[in-house]
Amino acid sequence: MKSTPVAKVGMLRDRPIFVGVTSGGVFTGDRANQPDFLMPYLSLAFSSIGLKALQFLPIQAAAFLDRDQTALARDRALEEIDRTVI
Incomplete structure (x- = not known):
């Protein structure tokens, strides 16, 4: 920092920064169990060193997903990265 x-x-x-965030519970929207503290904190921390183009890829409520649903959520997150980078 200067x-x-x-x-x-x-x-x-x-430059673009991709941050995968997974949680057993829900942290955004109407069904949030608690406020989201991680994404605002990371946005501030990265911006303080000059990185402002953050893309968060959240997978929420993973504790309630079966194995197939978890794989689908992961694949969707990876597709989002591919779509954003290209």
């Missing part, structure tokens, strides 16, 4: 008269500036060149 200090300027206005603020501190991250030294890394911005």
Whole structure:
């Protein structure tokens, strides 16, 4: 990080960052069991070093999925990465 008269500036060149987040419970939307603290925290932490193009790929309620549903959720997350990168 570099200090300027206005603020501190991250030294890394911005680039896409993909963050996979999986949880046994639900952390976004109407069915959220608790507030989402992780994604806002990571957004702030990465932006402080200059990385602002974050793409979160959440898989929620994994504790309630059977094996086939978990594989489908994983495949959808990977497809989202492929779609975003290309």
